[in-house]
Amino acid sequence: MRVFVTGADGFIAKAVIRLLRDGGHTVRGMDLRAGVDVVAGDITADGAWQDAVRGSEMVVHTAAVVSNAVGPAGQWRVNVAGTRRVLDAAVRAGAERFVHLSSVRAFSDLGFPDGVTEDHPVRPDGNPYVDTKIAGEQVVLQGHAEGRIGVTVVRPGDVYGPGSRPWTVLPVQLIKKWQFLLPAGGAGIFSPVHVDDLADGLLRAATLPEARGQIFTLTSGYGVTCREFFGHYYRMLGRRGPLVAPTPVAVGAARLVGRAVTLTGAVTEVNATSMRYLTRTGTYSIAKARRMLGYQPVVELADGMARTERWLRDQGLLS
Numbered sequence: 333m334r335v336f337v338t339g340a341d342g343f344i345a346k347a348v349i350r351l352l353r354d355g356g357h358t359v360r361g362m363d364l365r366a367g368v369d370v371v372a373g374d375i376t377a378d379g380a381w382q383d384a385v386r387g388s389e390m391v392v393h394t395a396a397v398v399s400n401a402v403g404p405a406g407q408w409r410v411n412v413a414g415t416r417r418v419l420d421a422a423v424r425a426g427a428e429r430f431v432h433l434s435s436v437r438a439f440s441d442l443g444f445p446d447g448v449t450e451d452h453p454v455r456p457d458g459n460p461y462v463d464t465k466i467a468g469e470q471v472v473l474q475g476h477a478e479g480r481i482g483v484t485v486v487r488p489g490d491v492y493g494p495g496s497r498p499w500t501v502l503p504v505q506l507i508k509k510w511q512f513l514l515p516a517g518g519a520g521i522f523s524p525v526h527v528d529d530l531a532d533g534l535l536r537a538a539t540l541p542e543a544r545g546q547i548f549t550l551t552s553g554y555g556v557t558c559r560e561f562f563g564h565y566y567r568m569l570g571r572r573g574p575l576v577a578p579t580p581v582a583v584g585a586a587r588l589v590g591r592a593v594t595l596t597g598a599v600t601e602v603n604a605t606s607m608r609y610l611t612r613t614g615t616y617s618i619a620k621a622r623r624m625l626g627y628q629p630v631v632e633l634a635d636g637m638a639r640t641e642r643w644l645r646d647q648g649l650l651s
């Protein structure tokens with residue numbers, strides 16, 4: 333197939349593009365900066381990138397704001413209005429499939445049942461990222477319901493591995509600065525998925541006809557405590573930890589740090605929203621993806637962290 337990928341310079345998109353090309357597909361894409369077979373563009377504005385979609389049989393939409401530090405207006409422009417612009421470009425291009433990268437956070441950050449499945453209702457909770465991910469899903473599923481294009485929605489868990497900013501690069505940077513603190517005594521549940529497993533599942537969702545009109549959660553299929561997950565980064569850095577605190581203390585500390593950083597004009601992911609996210613008690617079921625897609629994650633956490641450590645050292649991020 334001829335495939336067009338938005339956010340093509342992102343770490344998830346790069347993994348997906350590698351698999352697509354290995355499978356013999358022709359891939360082009362767009363991102364804020366141009367590259368090889370990548371056109372420069374911004375999904376929040378009309379531009380030449382929309383013309384570049386022409387001739388594509390499938391569009392994989394990964395471009396998004398992935399942050400707890402961007403306000404509602406900024407997230408809406410990208411995650412909702414931008415998604416609509418990409419969907420419209422795909423329809424005009426005559427594409428038959430549209431794969432939308434959403435997030436497990438559509439279930440809300442808190443208050444979902446353990447082993448939550450795709451048929452559980454999504455839940456806005458006032459967090460701009462959560463709420464715009466839900467709205468973005470509505471945009472693309474409406475396009476499917478109207479018969480404009482065949483849509484598949486993928487909800488990844490906590491994606492880590494080479495290139496992951498939220499769950500690899502940023503934690504390492506904060507640990508090195510002694511600014512990383514876990515709430516709930518580190519007992520919150522983390523639902524990891526290595527980027528290579530996610531790319532495999534996403535490709536299955538993109539290419540199987542029966543995945544049209546479906547939503548799939550993709551994680552490693554298990555949860556670990558935040559203490560265990562982030563403890564791997566402490567080990568890589570040769571430090572004792574993680575540092576933990578009761579949730580009220582951690583949230584209060586995050587608020588103080590966030591306000592102090594904001595006063596300098598900088599942006600930080602250290603805030604109350606991020607802290608609350610790390611207090612989750614539930615996991616996400618991948619039974620549907622196993623059954624319909626044949627999805628079988630193979631990268632165990634120890635192996636995934638070994639791969640991640642090699643990449644971090646190659647990038648000089650552990651020095």
